[in-house]
Amino acid sequence: MKNINMLDKLVNYVSPVAGAKRLAARRVANITARYEGAKKKDGWQSVGTSANSEIGRDLKSLRNVSRDLCRNSPYGARMLEVFSSIVIGDGITPAALGDDDAAKKLMSFWDEWAGTTACDASGMTDFAGLQTLAARSVFESGEVLIRRRDRRPKDGLPVPLQLQLLEADHLDDITGTVKNSLDVDIQGVRFSATGKILGYHIFTHHPGDNIWAAQRKSAFVDAKNISHIFAKQRPGQVRGVPRGHAIYNLLRDMDEYREARLLKSKIEATLAIFVGTQREEQEDGTRLGLSAQAEAEPRNDMVDLAPGMVHYGRPGETIETINASSTSDGNALHRTLAQESSVGFGTTYDQTTGDVSQANYSSLKAGGIVQRRIASQIQKQVFIPLFCRPAWRWFVEAGELNNSWQGSSHKAKWVPSANEKIDPKKDMEADALELASGLSSWADQVQSRGHDPREKFDELQKEIQRFRDAGMKHPMDTEIIRVSENSNENNAS
Template sequence: MLLKTFKQLFNKPKIKSSAWDAAGSGRRFFHFQPELGSINNLLSQNLETLRSRSRDMVRKNPYAANIIDTIVSNSIGTGIKPQSKARDGEFRKKVQELWLKWTDEADSNGVSDFYGLQALVCRSMIEGGECFVRLRIRKPEDGLCVPLQLQVLESEHLDNKSNKTLANGNVIRNGIEFNRLGQREAYYLFKEHPGESTFGESVRVPANDVLHIYKPLRPGQIRGEPWLSNILLKLYELDQYDDAELVRKKTAAMFAGFITRLDPEANILGEAQANEQGVALSGLEPGTMQLLDPGEDIKFSEPSDVGGSYEAFMRQQLRAIAIGTGITYEQLTGDLTGVNYSSIRAGLIEFRRRCAMLQHNVIVFQFCRPIWNRWLELAVLCGELSVDEKVVKAAKEEVKWIPQGFDWVDPLKDQQAQQMAVRNGFKSRSEVVSEMGYDVEEIDQEIAEDQKRADSFNLLFDSDVRTQTK
């Protein structure tokens, strides 16, 4: 019997360890039980909550608002503009002039131009996770140069509760209708924002007339996730902590001093009558020399400071928030303490790479290109462009979208580097001009006009490239 007991104690079955520590099921991972659902199911259950909290945080928290302003101003700025690469020079010029004229008519609400809509779409996508744009075809009597306008809709306009299988085999998931090949056929949109008192039932809008702008994070993802999702809790609690520190300091600063005395009935320092709370207060004036009776004393308030850890703690938390949104700590806070040229340049290079990804992978591909294609088709149909279908098809493909250029901390070094790259054949002059956010054809035309005007007045400037040899 004793031998059997010893065997039970020392011959316990061994627990098989996991091939990866992160896949273990021990005590350290006891409370780490993440959701196993697909990204679409997770968003379907939590998107409304994430979106409402994100919008609330942007309204109330200055850091959240600055995050969106920083990304939008750097990614969109004054706009991502098209440069037609059509081979026919006259056609190319006509397209650019007509497009410039139409940009002022693009907004169906008449509030902004096309490039202002780019910023609005980007802002709405970051805050709410996604944004919808309806392509509105107008009548000839509306008086537009090209009968097309854009209506920007927030993500709440999509009927998220619409989920069913149709008789033709199409499936509606979270308000988006898919055919059997998984292609989008239609969107079910509310005519009015659901936040209004009455918004009615959703209506079916063909997918060809709707642009769905969002940043997919996982394969097969059909809805967008608010960009502040992974920092909302930290932002909220950090704001509560900072506010508590502010209130504590404010409360402590309200007390100037405390009077102690042995005789509670005596009047000290011109003490006034007790107020309705039973507290008697007395005041001091500048230059007062007050005599105290025996047993009387004054103790001034010495509230404790927040301590040296407050600033370091806030800085560390704000750095984590900046990392979570892809911007630098300096951009988030405006604090340039300890920053030098090399460190801020390194941070900006990484940030601008992310901006370039957003520009080309999302804004240009999902927003700019479809609008450009539809605009060209309608420009031909309404007679503004007299070309055949083959030319239109080529014009859709032969276009380059140029974002606003970035300014550097030391523009002299940057210009010298660009000059060396062009002279050594590593870059074309056209590419350098495009990186600066300009159209090389417009630049060349302006230079030619400047030179012609200078020659007519017999003027010679150092900027005249015809006189430069270095």
């Protein structure tokens, strides 16, 4: 009978009447279901719990499995690099807005602070490096914390501020002491009665570090000094989950399949030889072809084969070779599994595997459109609001406290790293048409390549003037003359 699971069989065994009622109720539910997907299927378990209930139960296991795959699975390690490269690239950079002189002064301090290891609490990398490390943590662990660390003026930093990245393990998800009865702790994050984040329970040291195992304790840190970076997938979600969590089992199966194929290839390349002996006995009880001395000698049945080797057997022994049959290499199945894993990661097959043997300009272009939209979504909805803007705000506040600048609001526009052109000539022709038709500005074109329009304008202005002073024509001069001549011809006609 269909749709009978183990629990049904148990109920039927204990009480056939109750079992019949149970099956009848299920049939009615299936008939009245408005959606096909709402009908119960064998083995399909679905629950109606909240995002925090689901994540809280499985987060540590997901995080540990994800890290293991990123360490030991070729595809996991590859996608960790791909994710950080398409989201961060060379870095998401700010372009200060407002008055030119004030913006230039602000950017000079920023370059001195963010362009060096002065911004990193560990002194190991610059701001772009911190972004990359944060992106890797979001991919691998689902989330990462950035903590504001104020420094003293005598520390000699461009501004008295450094940023500290903390792995998600630093969040103490055990409920702490709540002073206000209306406040609530959820998985290490404290909320007010209105849902505002008040702060975080942070372990002083990484709880997985054996050195500090005896000093495992957490402290409450105000939300103004912490930014929690993760991609929220459901309303009310407090913690992030590792990217690609839906295909962990598939990745594991792919690794096992790859190992099985390798073992199969080794077996197929091996020559096996079986040595047999004749078992007939003579009247004196000895075996045919074997002397009493040979019978008494110890046997060494395993013989390693080597090229050019000659092995002399015993009298009466026969040799039979076993040739393993070779079958297809399974590349089609492997490619299909890699394509499925790419879907789970949100990337294209060629990015996941590095295999572009079946790709062309059109397929790479089409696949890149969706990939760039996904990357742009992560940049503009996760990293810019949760990493870049808090860091900029802390930077401006630290500079004001240090009297490096004062006055008006200091805002910035964040510019992601430029995407490489698949066919530069075709892409630049399209950009020129957009610029000529007014669909984009020169500043937009410059920003799309990861540059600050103000800096690029000043750079071009100085460069063109140097060419003119040397009696040479700058390429921009030639283009300006050509456009001017075309414009005059159109006006004359």
